[in-house]
Amino acid sequence: MPALQYSKEKKDKEQEQKDKAEEDRFVKAFAKLPARPAGTIRLFDRSEFYCAYGEDAFFVANHHYKTQTVLKYLGSNEDGLPSVTLSHAVAQAFLRDALTTKQLRVEIWEPESGGVGRGSTKWKLVKAASPGNLGPVEDLLFTYTDLLASPVLVAIRLQVKDNVKTIGVAFADTSMQELGVSEYVDNELFSNTEALLIQLGAKECLVIEQDKAHEYDLNKLKTLIERCGVVITERKKSEFTSGSVEQDLNRLLRGSLQAASRPEFDHKIAMSAVAALISYLALMQDSSNFGAYALRTHDLSMYMRLDASALRALNLMPDPTGLGNSSKTMSVFGLLNRCKTAQGTRLLAMWLKQPLVNRHVILQRQDLVECLVESQEFRQAITDDFLKSMPDFHRISKRFQKGAASLEDVVRVYQAVLLLPGLVTVLERGVEVEDEDGDAEMQDGEQVENGAEKEESREKRWKGLIEELWLQHLRTHNESLLPYQEMVETTIDLSELDRHNFVIKPDFDKSLAAIREKLEAVRDGLNEEHEEVARDLGMEPDGKVLHFEQTTLYGYCFRLTRKESAVIRNKKNYIELKNQTNGMYFTTKALKQLNDEYRDCTKEYEKKQSQLVKEVIQIASSYCEVLETLNTVIAHIDVITSIATSSLNAPIPYTKPTIFERGGGSLKLEEARHPCLEVQEGIDFIANDCHLERDVSEFSIITGPNAGGKSVFIRQTAVVALLAQIGSFVPCSFAEIPIFDSILCRVGAGDSQLKGVSTFMAEMLETSAILRQATRDSLVIIDELGRGTSTYDGFGLAWAISEHLSTVTRASVLFATHFHELTALANQVPHVKNLHVVAHVESNPDTLTGKDITLLYKVMPGICDQSFGIHVAQLANFPDEVVKLAKRKADDLEDFTEKPESADAAEPAIAHLSPEAIAEGTALVEAFLETWASRTAELPAAAADEAPAGETREDVELKELVRCFEEYQSKFEGSGWTREVLAKTY
Ligand SMILES: Nc1ncnc2c1ncn2[C@@H]1O[C@H](COP(=O)(O)OP(=O)(O)OP(=O)(O)O)[C@@H](O)[C@H]1O
Structure with a gap:
């Protein structure tokens, strides 16, 4: 082996060993760090980049890079410490997402001594932020990124x-x-x-x-x-x-x-x-x-009250985990959000969580939406010419206050301020345009038709609202911001904006002008030297061969390609700086001198300028209050425009609902659709009517085959009601909606977030919450209640709740269920009506079940008395054996089960209890189960070994259960939950 190669390999090996030793030191130090609080991501600032280690490294790899190939394993141990690096930009994007979407806390650590070596052993926590406290990282993460959700x-x-x-x-x-x-x-x-x-x-x-x-x-x-x-x-x-x-x-x-x-x-x-x-x-x-x-x-x-279950069932906001369907249109927010500004986006999210109960304000919003829906030109002018250019005034003004703003911020506000008079004109003209174009134009002496009169009053209303809610404020703000405009024009060099330079005008300040003059003289000197050198070398000063450049290391200098560089060799007046692949860098004595002068002058200029910038920003910060209120108006215009645009861009444009006075009217929707589902690809959405008429059909029970469209139907009704109460148009051909004080949901056992309680328990708790909160003005959506338990218990619960809601609370209710027996309630309570989703069934001896079934998603009055579960399983391509088995079991069951003759016969054990007693009982069961759980947790791990022969741990736990129950028995009986009731219910 040649000596040179040998020594290189040796060096590499030594380096590798050194690296490993450093890594080992770090791994040790990492293991000694205090434990991470739950739900926290910890990043380590290594100056040039960030790193995450251990579980955090996996998290970053899986959630951000979506691959584990980015992982490296540190240290000489076999199972090294997983590590992943993130560039500054990637780390910032990751942290922003972690805090605002994934609801995680974040920590940033730095080496204590300021060292950056891989082996740094002392680290300190320098920044910690949480979803509700972005303060410590706000400047790091959100200076140039919109904050779209309020922390x-x-x-x-x-x-x-x-x-x-x-x-x-x-x-x-x-x-x-x-x-x-x-x-x-x-x-x-x-x-x-x-x-x-x-x-x-x-x-x-x-x-x-x-x-x-x-x-x-x-x-x-x-x-x-x-x-x-x-x-x-x-x-x-x-x-x-x-x-x-x-x-x-x-x-x-x-x-x-x-x-x-x-x-x-x-x-x-x-x-x-x-x-x-x-x-x-x-x-x-x-x-x-x-x-x-x-x-x-x-x-x-x-505001209307919403429970957590409603928030999920109505798909109001995007899935925060990002694990579900991440399509934008899968949430109502994603669907409606056509906002052009960050402040608008934040306000829309707020409106969705705060539907109004004040009819006057709902109608105001509706009118504004209608006005924008009616004129495309008007809408487009507002969106394209103005909203798109509006910065987040609030965030900029916050930076003004903090003294953290830049001249660019000052200019962005200035540019938006320049647009205000135009916006005012467009808003003033917007409605007039309608006057000219509309059919409603009135002429003197002519008999005015009823429709035209209405049209005129409608436009008058729009005009009045635009004036009251937008124009008045905009005009005032425009006026108050005139001095701001002047201030910017006198202080900032606007001619430099095209080059993206944000600088103070030199003639704004005498001393700045003097430095500027000096700087220009130096620039002239630099140009002369360039020409002089070109002449001396016999080249053109056009930069083609002789390059005149400014580098970070040498400042101004010349560069010749390597081929041409021979011309300066052995010439004393040329000083070589660096010879590299792209050529030879060199300078002259005179250029060196000029370069120093240029550097000093620029420094002086910048220093002087930064004082002036501070002053400018200070003046700008005196406009914060105006900017804040302007921000509110712009956000309002943005959200209304966004709602109008979404209403129009739906597959079938939305309509304006009629809203009744609070406490009056009934819900009546015709050809209603689910706004999110109807826009999904491959769905041919079937619209349905929904009438929850007071005293006639205010409580509707929906039965029908699995996957037949029951959930979609009841949820779409709630979404429509919610949209109406934020002032939006709705996906129906006709809609009359009362003002609901709350939308309460109990949907799918699977989505319960309650930890440590049985599914049945979770259902009981959520449902008793509904029973407590619901009023006559509430809209209650119940789906699949009682699924988490045996048929009998589940039905019992469904019956008791339905009876209470329909006879005591008298709320508007949509109840989707698989319990056909529940339809008997309609025989007892006049305003309970049955609906069913239709499926078309045809006999087909060639299929396993003997029938062909087509789901039509159409909701019709009356009861559906067939169970289609097995057919749907077949539609979903279940294996033949499974379908056959299911069919056999179902047939057995049919023979075995006697249908209840009357509703009373079907009544469950707790049906006769009052809602208070049900709630009390459920709370007791919860406490009882908790006691049992904590006692069994305390049982020694080896209980099974110590237990008498033949007893399993399960037996020991069961014994404990009986003991606990005996302690609770008297309490249960006091609440009406007799042993018999309990035995039947559990
Ligand atoms: N009106 C409709 N138009 C078109 N497709 C629909 C409609 N309603 C439902 N669907 C489709 O059917 C699927 C199942 O609907 P949904 O969840 O409402 O059924 P379900 O009756 O509640 O079922 P299950 O009883 O099993 O809970 C939906 O995901 C959707 O793809």
């Missing part, structure tokens, strides 16, 4: 006195600089808190723990928060004692009103939650927050 953090305090549970809630949206409070009494299922978390769109919830006495309630509350998909952060009350909330608020809040004199201060429990929130978000540590926050009270009753 809402909620802090909750629970007070229990005389068995009354009072909840004090504080919430903050740091991106909007808004604080809020709410205080209310809640039931044991914490239904109000559930509705509140959904209305606020909470991302993270700070649960403040206090005395042990209420641990049971607090645990229940935590389960509920989890069910709403909100990240929980637990803190002890003792962590938040320092400081006075009043003093803090005096500093944080806008306006001169003393915090203590605000009505929010009356909510004492909520105020202590505010204190915790301020401390957790470290709001007092950033002076740019002072005087920047607003405080409001959130009134739950101002």
Whole structure:
């Protein structure tokens, strides 16, 4: 082996060993780091890039790179530490997604000594952020990226006195600089808190723990928060004692009103939650927050209430895990979101979670949507000429306040301000255009037709609304921003914008102009030297052979290709700098001198300029308040335009629903569609009517074959109602809708998020929550209730609930079920009606089941009394043996089961109990099961070994169950859940 090669190999080997030793050191240090809190992703900043290790490395590989080939294994151990690297851009995108979509916490660690070596052993946590607290990473992750979802953090305090549970809630949206409070009494299922978390769109919830006495309630509350998909952060009350909330608020809040004199201060429990929130978000540590926050009270009753189950069943928001169908159109939000601005996108998400109950405001939104639907030109002008160019004023103004803005931000606002007069003109003209083009033009002396009159009043309404909600504000803002416009024009060199240079005008400041003059003289000198050298070398100064360049290392210098570089050899006045593949870099004494001068001058210029930039930004920040309100108007226009565009772009355009006064009218939809399903590829959607008429058919039971379209039908009705209450048009040919105070859902046993309880239990809990909350003005959607348990128990539950809802609550209900016996309720209660989804059945002796079945997805009145499950299994290509077996079993069952003769005969054990007794009983069963679970968990692992011969662990656990039951028996009987009832139900 040649000596040279040998020494290279040796060197490589040594290097490899060194690397491995460094890795080993790191692996050891990594193992000693404190454990990661649950749901946290930890990245390590290695200056040039970021790294994730261990489980985090797998997570990044699987979720971001979607392959494990990116993984490397560190250290000399066989099963090394998995590691993955992320470039700065990739890490930022990953962290943004982790925080805002995947609902994870993130941590960024740095080497303590500032070293970056692979073997760094001391690391420190430099940034930690969570979905509701983006503050620490906001500048790193969101400076140049739109923040499309509001990071809402909620802090909750629970007070229990005389068995009354009072909840004090504080919430903050740091991106909007808004604080809020709410205080209310809640039931044991914490239904109000559930509705509140959904209305606020909470991302993270700070649960403040206090005395042990209420641990049971607090645990229940935590389960509920989890069910709403909100990240929980637990803190002890003792962590938040320092400081006075009043003093803090005096500093944080806008306006001169003393915090203590605000009505929010009356909510004492909520105020202590505010204190915790301020401390957790470290709001007092950033002076740019002072005087920047607003405080409001959130009134739950101002909006329709939605439960967590409704949020999922209606596919309101995109799937946060990104695991399900990620198609944009699979969520109502994705479907409606044609917003052009980030502020519009955020507002749309809020509207969807806060459907209105105030008819006046619903009609206002509807009218505006209608106005935009009617004129394509108007809509397009607003979207293309204005909305597309509107920046996120709110985020920029926040950067102004922080002093973190750049001249580019100042210019972006300026460019948008320039557009305002145009927007005002378009909005003023928009409705006039309709006057000219419309058929409704009125002429003097002519008899005006009824339709024309209506048309005129409609346009008058539009005009009035555009004036009141948009134009008035825009004109005022336009005026207030005129001085801003002037300020920018006098200070910023707008002629440089084409080159994407954001600089201060040199003649704006005398000393800046002087430096600029000097700089230009140096530039002239540089050009002269270029020409001089070209002359000396006998070349053209056109840059073709002799390149005159500016490099980071040498500043201005010349470059000749290698071939040409011979001309400067042995010439004393040329100084060689670097010889590389793309040529020879060289300079001259004079150029060196000029280069130094140029560098000094530029530095001086930049220094002077940066002072002026600071001043400009400071002036710009005095416009923050105007920018904030302008932001609100632009977001409003954007959302209305977005809804109008989506309404029109649907396969069949949506229609304007008639909305009744609160408490009046019935739901009547004709040719209703599911907005998300009808746009999916390969679906030929069948529209259906739905009439939930008061006192006639307000409670509808839907039966029919599996996969026959029952769920879609009931869910689409709820989606239509929700769309109507946010002011949108709806996917129907005709729609009359009452104002619902809530949409409550109980759907599919499979989607229950309740942990540690049986499916039956989960159903009981969710359903008792519905029974408690529903009013006459609620829309209740129940699907597949009782599936998680035996047929008998499930039916019992379904019957009891239906009876209660239809006779006591009198809510509008759609109940999809497989229990045919439930249809008997229509014989007892006049306003209960049966519907069924139609399937076409034809006999076909060639098939295993002897029948051919075609699902028609059409909803018709009456009962469907055939079970099609097996046929559907066949349609879904189940193996022949399975279909045959199923058929045989079903036939056996048919012979065996006697159909109930009357509804009474079918009544289950708990049907006669009141909803309160059902709720009490279910709570008891839950407590009983919990006790049993905790006792069995405490049983020694080797219980089976210690158990008497022949007894398995299961036997031991069962014995424990009987013991627990005996303890609970008297309580059960007190609540009406006799042994007989329990035995029948479980
Ligand atoms: N109106 C419709 N038009 C076209 N296709 C439909 C319609 N309704 C439902 N479908 C299709 O049928 C599928 C099953 O519908 P759905 O889940 O509503 O059935 P289901 O009766 O609730 O079934 P199961 O009883 O098994 O829960 C849907 O995913 C959709 O593809």
